[in-house]
Amino acid sequence: MNQFALLPMDQMENHLSNYLIEHWSISGVNTFIRNEKAFERYYVFKDITEQGESSSRVIGKCYHEVLQMFFEEWRDRGEKCTIEKLLDKAYRKLDETDMEDFKDYVNKTPVQVRDDCQKKINNLIVQFLQEVDIYLQDIKEIIFIEQPITEFITLNGIDIPLPIKLIPDVIYINNNDELCGLDHKSKSSYTKDGERHLHFAYQSTGYDKGISEHLMRSEYAQLRRKYPKIAEGMKWFRFYENKYTKNRDGSPQVLAQIVDINATRGLYEAMLFEPVWRIMQAVKDPDYVYLMNPMDFFEDGGEIVDFWVKTHLDDLSEFQNLSENQKLILKQRKNQVAKTALSKVPRSVVEALKGNKNFISFDYKNMLDKEPTERIKLILRSFNLNADVKQVVEGYSCDTYLLQVGVGTKISKIATCKLDIAQVLGVETVRISPDLVRYNGESYLAIEVNKDNRRPAVLTDQYITDGMALPIGLDNFSNLIEWDISNPSTPHLMLSGASGSGKSVAIRSMVHVALKKGIKVAILDPKNEFTDLADQCEVYSEQDEIETFIGLKVLEMDDHFRNKGGSSNPKKQVIFFDEVADCLARQRMTEDVEVTLGNFSNGNERKSVRKNKQFKTLEQNLLILGQKARSAGIHLVLAAQRFSTKILTGDVKANFTIRLALTAAKAVDSFVMIDEEGAEKLNGKGDGLIVSPTLKVTTRVQCFSL
Secondary structure: OOHHHHOOHHHHHHHHOOOOOOOEOHHHHHHHHHOHHHHHHHHHOOOOOOOOOOHHHHHHHHHHHHHHHHHHHHHHHOOOOOHHHHHHHHHHHHHOOOHHHOOOOOOOOHHHHHHHHHHHHHHHHHHHHHOOHHHHOOEEEEEEEOOOEEEOOEEOOEEOOOOEEEOOOEEEEEOOOOEEEEEEEEEOOOOOHHHHHHHHHHHHHHHHHHHHHHOOOHHHHHHHHHOHHHHHOEEEEEEEEEEOOOOOOOOOOEEEEEEEHHHHHHHHHHHHHHHHHHHHHHHHOOOOOOOOOOOOOOOOHHHHHHHHHHHHHOOHHHOOOOOHHHHHHHOOOOOOOOOOOOOOOOOOOOOOOOOOOOOOOOOHHHHOOOOHHHHHHHHHHHOOOOEEEEEEEEOOOEEEEEEEEOOOOOHHHHHOOHHHHHHHHOOOOEEEOOOOEEEOOEEEEEEEEEOOOOOOEEOOHHHOOOOOEEEEEEEOOOOEEEEEOOOOOOOOEEEEOOOOOOHHHHHHHHHHHHHHOOOEEEEEOOOOOOHHHOOOOEEEOOHHHHHHHHHHHHHHHHHHHHOOOOOOOOOOEEEEEOOHHHHHHOOOOOOEEEEEEEEOOOOOEEEEEEEOOOOOOHHHHHHHHHHHHHHHOEEEEEEEOOOOOOOOOHHHHHHOOEEEEOOOOOHHHHHHHHOOOOHHHOOOOOEEEEEOOOOOOOEEEEEEEO
16 A cells, blocks of 8 residues: 555645645646646646637537436436437537637637537437447446546555546446446547557556555445455456547447456556656656657647746746645746656557447437427537527417527528427427518527417407408417408419318408408308308309309409499409319310301201300409409409319419418428428418418418407
């Protein structure tokens, strides 16, 4: 046992007061070997005020915290932590980092830096979960997870006068009841074969010494009785390197480097002793000169030079982190120069373990403890898409989440993630508006999520405005959507909706207001749904009656134009034509007339049946009305379950400028109606999408019900 550990408290304090540092660490050893001046800066003077973070360091911190949480849940509950929780943990850690301080990015904005780090973190976490069995298959019981340990140790038979401080990632008992260690690293490239001794020797030896000594304490007596092999020290140390760039050959991303402590203990202990002993000499001697390594690419050379100048020119009071004991020691320095050298390190190759990849997916059940806004942000960030939900608007058939998209994120990419968003929200689908939405003076990307506890939009007197406007419904922000038949740009309306979409209810609400305003109303009703309104307006249900009525309206319109004395503001009338597609499918295509061609030789008349050239089909008459009826005060509402491209031609769309699509059976039906998909995702019962010259973008609307 290290004799320094046996010193009484007062003697211990006096002993430690002779050194410029209170303890040493493996990271300190690595820094000392790489650049003594950097060691002096960070571990002696604790001068870190100008030290900028590197992206690899930040990524490593995030990765370590994520895996710490994973192994804690595995130890405490025997369950694998979900990807949702791991990503959320990583993002929270990443958000704590000031991206302005990154030193290894040139000519990149903080947003670009964050996005690059986020992408690498995403890769690391997914790859870890895919290959996690390589970690767990050797673990029988976890003893420590990221637990700080400070112990005096002995190297090469020499008691080291300062304790080592270490924080092992995972210390565990393997399936053979042996004491083992596990360290996980995030890497841009795997450690080269010939450098593994150099990279793993110090850490595996230091952890073996420190942890073995720590477990000899009395509080671990029961653990030693349970696992007697602990007394032999650590058996294996596993280093898992997870590379955040994809292997092109498809090989596993996690590479396991296994160190056999028993086989390497003597060599590695000798290797570690040399730099540790030099550190002990350096931190006890105030005159020790820490050499600067100009070829150290891990440090900012300018900052190291600035620190060197500062130590020579500035008073010790300028270094705020120095303790009083350190100041007393440093005041004795005489600035003598010493020389140092490093020993050669042998080479060896360690075989990698290979594991099979598992399928990793999001599960909204794992996110029930999070608000929907957090779920949306989390899933988008998993695709390196940064957006914050700034507003949530409770609508009638859906709720609208208004996203502010971060700089550097293409909005179009978010639209491709609608099913992923639906998955984490636990719904079938969501609709992402193809246009930005204005709300309280700001532009947002709108995500519409259907709701089960819908609210009806009941037609009350407050929504019936003056003039010739017929209320249709309310948008998601409770704004009134109307059809103003006196507006020349909105002469006619077209309405589509599958069974149960609320089409008939929407028609009834418009009929109700039209009658209330004294507008003449006619309903063409092939399905006999509006016969109860026959005492208030004209209702026709038979095919021949409907075709005759439309033909008469064309004549009425023509008479109006021929009658030069006619009123320039004719009385308004609205024709509601339900199931127009069905009627057009059954329309008469010709009308036969009997004509006299002359007489036969016996004097009888010679007659023939021919087509009436003046006859117009129902479709032709509707097109004529659509083009000119507005000027005669006639306005059309054409409704059907779906419109085909044969019916809804370009000429028809040019005149039916208001098109209201309720729930559609297929995306193509939505596209035919409003030139975009989305109606197939609606919630039914009056939930619709409307396009109109009076609206700048396609708008979600909840149609009124009586």
